[in-house]
Amino acid sequence: MCLPLLLWLTTAPSDAADRRTPVVEAVEIATPAVVTVSVEVETHNPFSMWGPQLSASEGSGVVIRPEGLVLTNAHVVEGGRNVTVRTAEGKRLRARVMALEQDLDLAVLQLEGSHSLPTAQLGDSDGLMLGETVVAIGNPLGLGLTVSTGVVASVRRDVEIKPGLHQSFIQTDAAINPGNSGGALVNLEGELIGINTAIRADAEGIGFAIPVNRAMKIAADLVHYGAVRAPWLGFEAVDVDVHPSLEGAILVAGVAPEGPAQAVGIQRGDLITELDGHAISSRADLNARLAEHTPGDTLSLTLVRSDRYATIRLKSTEVPEREADLILSEYLGIELAESAQGVVVIRATTDGLWSRSRLRVGDMIVALDGQRISSIAQVEDALRKARAQHRNTALFTLRRDQHHGHVELALR
Numbered sequence: 486m487c488l489p490l491l492l493w494l495t496t497a498p499s500d501a502a503d504r505r506t507p508v509v510e511a512v513e514i515a516t517p518a519v520v521t522v523s524v525e526v527e528t529h530n531p532f533s534m535w536g537p538q539l540s541a542s543e544g545s546g547v548v549i550r551p552e553g554l555v556l557t558n559a560h561v562v563e564g565g566r567n568v569t570v571r572t573a574e575g576k577r578l579r580a581r582v583m584a585l586e587q588d589l590d591l592a593v594l595q596l597e598g599s600h601s602l603p604t605a606q607l608g609d610s611d612g613l614m615l616g617e618t619v620v621a622i623g624n625p626l627g628l629g630l631t632v633s634t635g636v637v638a639s640v641r642r643d644v645e646i647k648p649g650l651h652q653s654f655i656q657t658d659a660a661i662n663p664g665n666s667g668g669a670l671v672n673l674e675g676e677l678i679g680i681n682t683a684i685r686a687d688a689e690g691i692g693f694a695i696p697v698n699r700a701m702k703i704a705a706d707l708v709h710y711g712a713v714r715a716p717w718l719g720f721e722a723v724d725v726d727v728h729p730s731l732e733g734a735i736l737v738a739g740v741a742p743e744g745p746a747q748a749v750g751i752q753r754g755d756l757i758t759e760l761d762g763h764a765i766s767s768r769a770d771l772n773a774r775l776a777e778h779t780p781g782d783t784l785s786l787t788l789v790r791s792d793r794y795a796t797i798r799l800k801s802t803e804v805p806e807r808e809a810d811l812i813l814s815e816y817l818g819i820e821l822a823e824s825a826q827g828v829v830v831i832r833a834t835t836d837g838l839w840s841r842s843r844l845r846v847g848d849m850i851v852a853l854d855g856q857r858i859s860s861i862a863q864v865e866d867a868l869r870k871a872r873a874q875h876r877n878t879a880l881f882t883l884r885r886d887q888h889h890g891h892v893e894l895a896l897r
Contacts, residue, residue: 507673511620512632514675517573517603518548519668521624522557522580522594524565545623545668546570546594547605547677549704553578553596556704557667558682559585562592570596573630584707588773590646590682591700593707605669608676610696613640613655621659621681621692623668635659635692643763644693651770653763654693655679661692670694699777712870715775716782716801719744720751721877721897722768733766734758734789738877739897741808749799751788758794759787772874775801804872809865812872812896821861827851827884828858838894844883851889852882871896 522544544561548554555570562568568580578596585592596602617637625631639656646652655670661681670679679694706714722735734756740746757765760774761784778784780803787796813819818837819830828850833839850858853867871879880893 508618508620508634511671511673511675512622514606515620515622515669515671515677516630516632518605518677519573519622519630520546520548520555521571521630522546522555522561522667523569523571524562525567526565543624543664544666545664545681547667547669547680548572548602549604549701551601551604553580553598553600553602554583554704554708555580555594555596556680556700557592557594558680559587559590559592561667562594563587568594570594572602584711586703586707586713586776588646588769589652589695589703589713589776591680591695591703591707593704605671605677606675607697607701608672608674608678610640610655610678610698613637613672613678615640618673619655619657619659619678620671620673621657621661621665621668621694622671623661623665623681625660625662625665628664631665633660638691641696642693651764651766652773653696654682655696657692657694658690659692660690661694665692702779703776713776714779714803715772715873716778716780716784717745717804717873718775718784718786718799718801718875719746719748720875721872722757722771722875723877724767725756733764733770735765735768735771741872741897745799745802749797751786751797751799752790754790756789757786758789759785759796761785768875804869806869808872809868812868813864816897817894821850821864823861828861828864842892842894844892845885847885849884850881851884854880868896 524542526542546555546557549556562582570578570580580594580596583593583595615637619635619637621633635658637657641653642656643651644654661683663683665681666683668681669677670681672678678697680700681694703713719741720737721739723738725734725736737751737753737755740751740753759765763774765771780801783798783800785796786799817839818834819839820832821828822831830846830848833846852858853864856867858864878893878895880891882891
């Protein structure tokens with residue numbers, strides 16, 4: 486009667502090595518590079534007599550460089566201040582936002598001081614397999630460092646992030662909740678294969694992650710250029726809301742002389758419906774897809790002309806330096822100078838768009854597309870950025886005497 490109890494008492498405890506599953510080993514490899522990101526956000530209560538109040542929010546991030554570069558979601562830090570990072574070891578470090586890209590929901594932080602931090606081992610998101618086991622690591626709901634497991638449910642799931650803007654994500658059934666955003670999705674080798682993002686508040690049992698290949702390309706652009714360096718196709722585009730035979734498309738509003746589009750016969754009025762087999766429903770959609778590529782890549786475009794479909798191959802380029810000069814001198818018809826107060830228009834031709842829009846010599850350019858302007862170089866950079874994003878207009882913020890105003894001007 487006592488023998489079973491005796492055997493149980495004399496059985497040795499299980500060896501910890503026997504419980505070291507591939508998931509345990511992957512977590513041990515990846516966790517040191519995952520951090521918690523804390524941000525103070527200013528809120529305004531119209532009924533408060535104390536003015537703006539500060540509230541705290543938390544997300545996650547991944548260390549990608551030992552000197553303290555952290556990759557996270559843009560929505561984790563956008564509009565916030567006093568950003569701090571807590572490492573897996575519990576060390577708190579102040580951080581600043583180096584650059585972010587809203588539409589692609591990625592941001593790069595620089596930790597203050599000199600560091601030698603553990604970094605994520607990079608995997609290859611292009612080589613993912615359906616059903617492959619993955620591990621999500623982050624700070625969901627502010628609970629602290631948490632691990633969840635699942636499988637890859639889709640390697641390229643197209644999701645509408647906001648109206649007219651789609652991106653391809655890794656889909657997984659690993660739990661990804663608010664606070665997990667910016668954290669790591671890793672494979673069983675402990676390699677980073679995605680940046681977790683809580684993009685669907687109504688998602689239950691479905692998580693999404695930005696593929697690491699895209700995320701690292703965008704991060705490199707943000708670090709080196711301060712913006713995403715994407716291919717230019719040589720045309721301006723506007724969104725098409727309604728078309729009898731299409732769910733969505735963009736309309737070619739203008740074609741740059743001697744640009745990539747002109748070289749392959751794209752014409753004003755053509756409808757672009759696909760890029761490399763992905764449906765394109767808006768200009769933002771097009772630019773988000775292009776952010777995965779670099780200037781010089783050859784791309785496949787599907788277009789509609791006179792209700793006939795055609796697929797063409799186009800070799801992309803960077804926006805030529807001359808584009809800003811062409812916009813200023815030939816189309817707007819203005820010459821600029823720098824003064825102690827900023828950038829001022831010192832000459833305007835009578836037939837240029839500037840004069841035809843009832844703007845004047847002496848008007849001061851204060852901002853362009855929401856970016857403050859203090860030099861001619863910044864004006865040129867902003868105009869080239871508008872071109873790179875295939876926009877056909879730019880928003881100028883002007884000062885005339887004591888008055889400020891905004892005017893949207895066509896760029897061709």
